[in-house]
Amino acid sequence: MTSPPAPPQSRRWRRRAEARPEEILEAALAEFIKNGFEAARMEDIAKRAGLSKAGVYLYFESKEVLLKALIRAKITPLAEQAAVMAAAGAANPLFALRAIADMAVRLLRDPSRLAVPRLVIGLSARFPDIAEHYRTHAAEIALGALIGLIETAMAKGQLRAIDPRAAARAFIGPMFFEAMWTHVLGGESGLGDPEKLVESHFDILLNGLEVRA
Amino acid sequence: MTSPPAPPQSRRWRRRAEARPEEILEAALAEFIKNGFEAARMEDIAKRAGLSKAGVYLYFESKEVLLKALIRAKITPLAEQAAVMAAAGAANPLFALRAIADMAVRLLRDPSRLAVPRLVIGLSARFPDIAEHYRTHAAEIALGALIGLIETAMAKGQLRAIDPRAAARAFIGPMFFEAMWTHVLGGESGLGDPEKLVESHFDILLNGLEVRA
Amino acid sequence: MTSPPAPPQSRRWRRRAEARPEEILEAALAEFIKNGFEAARMEDIAKRAGLSKAGVYLYFESKEVLLKALIRAKITPLAEQAAVMAAAGAANPLFALRAIADMAVRLLRDPSRLAVPRLVIGLSARFPDIAEHYRTHAAEIALGALIGLIETAMAKGQLRAIDPRAAARAFIGPMFFEAMWTHVLGGESGLGDPEKLVESHFDILLNGLEVRA
Amino acid sequence: MTSPPAPPQSRRWRRRAEARPEEILEAALAEFIKNGFEAARMEDIAKRAGLSKAGVYLYFESKEVLLKALIRAKITPLAEQAAVMAAAGAANPLFALRAIADMAVRLLRDPSRLAVPRLVIGLSARFPDIAEHYRTHAAEIALGALIGLIETAMAKGQLRAIDPRAAARAFIGPMFFEAMWTHVLGGESGLGDPEKLVESHFDILLNGLEVRA
DNA sequence: CATGAATGAGTCTTCATTCAT
DNA sequence: TATGAATGAAGACTCATTCAT
Numbered sequence: 001m002t003s004p005p006a007p008p009q010s011r012r013w014r015r016r017a018e019a020r021p022e023e024i025l026e027a028a029l030a031e032f033i034k035n036g037f038e039a040a041r042m043e044d045i046a047k048r049a050g051l052s053k054a055g056v057y058l059y060f061e062s063k064e065v066l067l068k069a070l071i072r073a074k075i076t077p078l079a080e081q082a083a084v085m086a087a088a089g090a091a092n093p094l095f096a097l098r099a100i101a102d103m104a105v106r107l108l109r110d111p112s113r114l115a116v117p118r119l120v121i122g123l124s125a126r127f128p129d130i131a132e133h134y135r136t137h138a139a140e141i142a143l144g145a146l147i148g149l150i151e152t153a154m155a156k157g158q159l160r161a162i163d164p165r166a167a168a169r170a171f172i173g174p175m176f177f178e179a180m181w182t183h184v185l186g187g188e189s190g191l192g193d194p195e196k197l198v199e200s201h202f203d204i205l206l207n208g209l210e211v212r213a
Numbered sequence: 214m215t216s217p218p219a220p221p222q223s224r225r226w227r228r229r230a231e232a233r234p235e236e237i238l239e240a241a242l243a244e245f246i247k248n249g250f251e252a253a254r255m256e257d258i259a260k261r262a263g264l265s266k267a268g269v270y271l272y273f274e275s276k277e278v279l280l281k282a283l284i285r286a287k288i289t290p291l292a293e294q295a296a297v298m299a300a301a302g303a304a305n306p307l308f309a310l311r312a313i314a315d316m317a318v319r320l321l322r323d324p325s326r327l328a329v330p331r332l333v334i335g336l337s338a339r340f341p342d343i344a345e346h347y348r349t350h351a352a353e354i355a356l357g358a359l360i361g362l363i364e365t366a367m368a369k370g371q372l373r374a375i376d377p378r379a380a381a382r383a384f385i386g387p388m389f390f391e392a393m394w395t396h397v398l399g400g401e402s403g404l405g406d407p408e409k410l411v412e413s414h415f416d417i418l419l420n421g422l423e424v425r426a
Numbered sequence: 427m428t429s430p431p432a433p434p435q436s437r438r439w440r441r442r443a444e445a446r447p448e449e450i451l452e453a454a455l456a457e458f459i460k461n462g463f464e465a466a467r468m469e470d471i472a473k474r475a476g477l478s479k480a481g482v483y484l485y486f487e488s489k490e491v492l493l494k495a496l497i498r499a500k501i502t503p504l505a506e507q508a509a510v511m512a513a514a515g516a517a518n519p520l521f522a523l524r525a526i527a528d529m530a531v532r533l534l535r536d537p538s539r540l541a542v543p544r545l546v547i548g549l550s551a552r553f554p555d556i557a558e559h560y561r562t563h564a565a566e567i568a569l570g571a572l573i574g575l576i577e578t579a580m581a582k583g584q585l586r587a588i589d590p591r592a593a594a595r596a597f598i599g600p601m602f603f604e605a606m607w608t609h610v611l612g613g614e615s616g617l618g619d620p621e622k623l624v625e626s627h628f629d630i631l632l633n634g635l636e637v638r639a
Numbered sequence: 640m641t642s643p644p645a646p647p648q649s650r651r652w653r654r655r656a657e658a659r660p661e662e663i664l665e666a667a668l669a670e671f672i673k674n675g676f677e678a679a680r681m682e683d684i685a686k687r688a689g690l691s692k693a694g695v696y697l698y699f700e701s702k703e704v705l706l707k708a709l710i711r712a713k714i715t716p717l718a719e720q721a722a723v724m725a726a727a728g729a730a731n732p733l734f735a736l737r738a739i740a741d742m743a744v745r746l747l748r749d750p751s752r753l754a755v756p757r758l759v760i761g762l763s764a765r766f767p768d769i770a771e772h773y774r775t776h777a778a779e780i781a782l783g784a785l786i787g788l789i790e791t792a793m794a795k796g797q798l799r800a801i802d803p804r805a806a807a808r809a810f811i812g813p814m815f816f817e818a819m820w821t822h823v824l825g826g827e828s829g830l831g832d833p834e835k836l837v838e839s840h841f842d843i844l845l846n847g848l849e850v851r852a
Numbered sequence: 853c854a855t856g857a858a859t860g861a862g863t864c865t866t867c868a869t870t871c872a873t
Numbered sequence: 874t875a876t877g878a879a880t881g882a883a884g885a886c887t888c889a890t891t892c893a894t
Contacts, residue, residue: 020874033338034338034339035338035339036249036250036251036335036336036338036339037249037251038249038250038251038252039251039339041866041867041868042867042868042869043867043868051875051876052875052876052877053867053868053869053876053877054869054870054871054875054876054877054878055874055875055876057868057869057870058874058875062868062869063868063869118334118335118337118338120397120398121331121334121335121393121397122249122331122334122335122336123249123335124331124397124398124399125246125247125248125249125331126247126248126249126252128399131397131398131399132398132399134398135398135399135400139394139398139400140400157424158423158424159422159423159424160420160422160423160424160425162413162416162417162422163404163413165402165403165404166387166404166410166413166414166416166417167417167422169387169390169391169404169414170383170386170387170414170417170418170422172386172387172390173383173385173386173387173388173389173390173391174379174382174383174385174386174387175386176386176389176390176393177382177385177386177389177390178382178386180334180389181352184333184334184337184344185333185337185344185345185347185348185352186337186341186344186345186348187348187352187353189378190378191376191378191379191382200375200376200379201379201382201383203375203379204375204379204380204383204418204421205383205417205421205422206421206422206423207373207421207423208417208418208419208420208421209372209373209375209380209383209418209419210371210372210373210419210420211370211371211372211373212373233857254883254884254885255884255885255886256884256885264857264858264859265858265859265860266859266860266885266886267858267859267860267886267887267888268857268858268859270885270886270887271856271857271858274886275885275886276885276886446853459764460764460765461764461765462675462676462677462761462762462764462765463675463677464675464676464677464678465677465765467887467888467889468888468889468890469888469889477853477854477855478854478855478856479855479856479888479889479890480854480855480856480857480890480891480892481853481854481855483889483890483891484853484854487890488889488890489889489890544760544761544763544764546823546824547757547760547761547819547823548675548757548760548761548762549675549761550757550823550824550825551672551673551674551675551757552673552674552675552678554825557823557824557825558824558825560824561820561824561825561826565820565824565826566826583850584849584850585848585849585850586846586848586849586850586851588839588842588843588848589830589839591828591829591830592813592830592839592840592842592843593843593848595813595816595817595830595840596809596812596813596840596843596844596848598812598813598816599809599811599812599813599814599815599816599817600805600808600809600811600812600813601812602812602815602816602819603808603811603812603815603816604808604812606760606815607778610759610760610763610770611759611763611770611771611773611774611778612763612767612770612771612774613774613778613779615804616804617802617804617805617808623805626801626802626805627805627808627809629801629805630801630805630806630809630844630847631809631843631847631848632847632848632849633799633847633849634843634844634845634846634847635798635799635801635806635809635844635845636797636798636799636845636846637796637797637798637799638799659878680862680863680864681863681864681865682863682864690878690879690880691879691880691881692864692865692880692881693865693866693867693879693880693881693882694878694879694880696864696865696866697877697878697879700865701864701865702863702864702865
């Protein structure tokens, strides 16, 4: 009678363990969004992630660490995306800008995309380091890529040669405002479907409001 | 010449009691901003307002009620200001818009002006009713006034006849974004002093980014 | 120049002031019954008595003092009644007993009559002195009067000569139990109207349960 | 003969956890009796049960829930006892009644037996649902059993055929009164030892007070 | 006599975090 | 790795009581 071979059933756990941090992060994001950082309970995060309260502490040593890890984890893709975006758009920057706006408007329909920025805004007073980290590792990189794109367009003579930061602001601002209005305040934009939104945004952005001769 | 009747200077307490709600509200705002709603301690609010913990409950029955009262109190002036603004600007709307932008940019330098909106953003997920109240009683009124101004300008032929809501968004968006960038993320705008900011904002807003013939 | 005579309008207050203690006592009883001693709030007592919270302290120096005054105030009439009862019944004790039972059963219909005893029961653990005071100044006096009546009846040969305390217990017990059952536990006695109650009570009390030859 | 498998003596915690609810209930009863529901402090209950304040909340979600669980827990044995009693006494109900009285009188010597009923009486005004629960799940069941016994005795011709509820009341009332008198009011019964008590109680109950021909 | 305002002391309850298993 | 059990520390809220007017 031979002893049975090592049971392979431990594999499942190994797999699970590897996926755990991400599961927890996801759960934490959901809870932080729903209730805010302070009001979110570790127990709920744990439950949502499918493990026990104590289990979360095996991966993240405290609630604050969990929060920071979360922000960090959500930042990387953004920065990468920004770099890709900038590189891809070098050939035809004006077209790239429109594509970006298109994408942005579509993304902003999805409340979960806005979740991290909203969280950061809410936490910025109490955790300035989180805000700064978000700025330097995400916001400034994305903005930098955008500015680069605009500068390229200016160099190509496709846009007027003015302060590119002001231009970038004019590009992002209205969309950001729209997103906040809709998702934070729960208001109706009254601007119709995404296509129209981008359309009128670009119309104003490129042509201005003033009556042309 | 008879001596005047006993002066009512004995009213120390009475005076205090009347001023109390506002004092508490002010203290609460400060604490909520510093620590967020959850982390703010009633005791600290009380201390800042110069009375005991229990004293606060004489005027506001709970922390949440205090928060809501605070938001409400901060909203009224905004709405009034918006109405005044709209009325005053009817004669020369374009000029009025620039004046508004001027004022707005200057206001946004002062972090305390942004405090309530930031608070609302941070709380919107957990207290949707607060967000809605803020929208209907402050944001929509101000936005409405702005839109009215823009419509007047369009009617007068000073601006192109396009969707006024899109125009309003293009007007506010960049300034809002700038404010968030500076005060929430702690970034440098890199756009220089207020005058220049308004200048470039209006340049783009009116003339657009595109190269004119 | 003579000073004006003391204004007589203070009369109303004087009147009020004299009635105040009793009003407060009444209000306190009501609140104590509704919520128990601990859960009763001085403010509610004050409101019910028609004055301010601080006003109560003009008459009773603390909540506990108020409680004790209340018990004391409710005790006196009981003891007096008992004495009267005993004296009046000496001539025909058996008849008096029935009259007493009649009255008792009728009183027990009124929950407010039972209020003080119930209060005392509830408080006896924490305020043994109150319980003792109630016993010595009310319960024992009433019971003593009853025993006296029973002894008289025995002396007259109307009742068997047995331990009068046991007889008194047999007289009161069932009615007391009935009252508790109805008012404390909220149960139906299932014994019909007061007359029947007294009837069957006396039937058993006098004749016993056993089948007679 | 192989050595027995590793004994599960390591279960210290597990054992503890299983026993905890009962320990807490016991502690709560003690504190509730000593101080009443309101004045009892959760911390004291916890300390008495041998855990921390927060620990109690692991088992009972609030003080009120704890109270209700306590009442419920103390009720079950009573109801069971009543059923047993009734069944056992069917053969010779009169004898059973005397046995019951004997037991009851002895039980009533022990103040802790009376604790729950006293608690219920004290709480009945503020928690009518507790009173009702006690009545339906304990008092009425016990009373029902007693009435059943009495009816059997009547059917057998051992007792007069009268309203059995009135008879039951005459049976319980004096003992209940005696218990309250002794334990609540702290009075002396003056009726001597338990045997005599039962003796005189039954004498009166069966034969009545009236002089027989 | 009367009270509005104020507070100190206290209690319930929650929750991030730890630990024995 | 995983968790059920446990807790220390903290905070919201209450209320009997005081006091200046």
